Amino acid sequence: MESPSNGRAASAWLMRQARAQRGRVALPVALGLATTLCAVGLAFLIARVLATLLGFAGGGWEDLGIAALLVLAMAGLGMAQEAAQNRAGEAARAKLRTALFARLMELGPDDKRGVGEKAALLVDRVEALDGFFARWLPAVALAILAPATIILVAAWADWVTALVLLVMGLLVPVGMAVTGIGAARESRRQMDVLGRLSGRFVDRLRGLSTLVQFNRAEDEARHLGQVAEEFRTRTMRVLRVAFLSTTVLELLAAGSIAYLAWRHGAHLGANHPDPVAAIFCILLVPAFFQPLRTFSQAYHEAMSARGAAADLAPLLEAPPAEGLLLESMPPRVTVAFTEVALRYEGNPRPALDRLTFAVSPGETLLLVGPSGSGKSSVLKLLMGFARPSSGRIALNGQDATRLKPAELRRLSAYVGQRAHLFQGTLRENIALARPDASAAEITRAAEAARVMSFARRLPQGLDTEVGEGGYGLSGGQRQRVALARAFLRDAPLILLDEPTTALDPGTEAEVMEAIARLCAGRTAIIATHSPQLRGLSARVLELGAGRMAVSHVE
């Protein structure tokens, strides 16, 4: 639920985004203003022609010709304005999406949101800002500039008309504020439901086979249907605001035309001194209300944007992680933990308690211990995804926490329990670790990780496509692709988290052989349940009892 301070922070953030977009909004505003000037000219020419038709002194065929040209110009300007607005919206969304993605990457596993929720942030929330940048911002500027221009022109023709338009123009924001009470709150709720819907949808899609296996597909579909229905209700409430504010506007426009028609019509009958000006004043009314109408239509987009901003602002406004940059990549790294403790927020039990150990270059350390003993937490600290609550982590004698977290990640190559393979070729999947690597370097890394031993048998070798999630490759093959990434990265620190957990003994032996080669000459820390990782010459550090016990395995 949106708290007032939350709402204010979201609005302030939106205003800052709007200021940053000023340059891009200027063009649509200028084009919109040019359209208004054309509309004024058109009203004047038509007023002259109509005056002639009514038997007064007015314009002729040339006025009609110029009016036709103005209509064409207005169509062209309208199209150009639309294109400029779409470009502004696209640019703003692309910038925000990039910043958001970078932020989520920086937070890494520390961000508690589920995959579906993150996807909803990146897609739906950013998309909800499109209307704000593309339509709302130009509409606000034009809702002030264009009517003000028309009031000035009307004042020249008839000051009463100018006064009527001024009063009606001032009533529009009042009417919209009244009809829009609670609109921001409704939009926020709509966003919340959309977030839940997308989150649940992605989550259930990922586990579709499990749901089918347990015959839960129908229940899930019903539940999704309920959330979708709630979303529909919320959307209708948001749209009601849009309809109401448009109705208020139409009433004001109709009232203005009725009054001005009566006033000038009565005068026309009684030998009006300037019939062209009288007709012109009536014809100005639609041109006057057009930008206000666009403004009112975009109103609910601004409300949706506020709803989305309430989710995006806290993430994007969080100060970027601070720290030093590496002067150069050290060829070797000594890791030393001294009395390191780690407490996660909201968890009273420390994940690590006064942990002390050191690993030198060329050495491999196996972190063993029962589930929950803190093995992965040690790796998280070394990747900068968590910071120690107390104690010191030194890399080559220097305090690691002084480095930027992203710089810490540059120092290491990480392989987890189940490598994620992206849709693309094996080569592209390996190159992810170092996109500028040459074809020969990728092949060398693939050889070292024993990827080539199975890739050679594939129809297109390393250029074989593997599906999303690595469909078509066995668990052991996927892990070898992950190891090839680590070989290609050639970082001095190797961090492995249960790299052989999901493998059968035969495959495990193959992967272990590649791991041994990867760790040779580097500093390696491997979290594992089993101290019997075959083929590795390593020291063992047992976590869990709180203190460490070091033994040696060959």
Ligand SMILES: Nc1ncnc2c1ncn2[C@@H]1O[C@H](COP(=O)(O)OP(=O)(O)OP(=O)(O)O)[C@@H](O)[C@H]1O
């Ligand atoms: N983000 C978190 N927030 C709160 N508590 C956490 C978080 N991550 C880990 N923990 C807790 O910290 C402790 C250590 O977790 P960690 O994942 O490091 O253990 P582990 O030895 O790697 O376990 P496993 O072998 O099951 O992977 C556990 O009690 C866990 O519940």
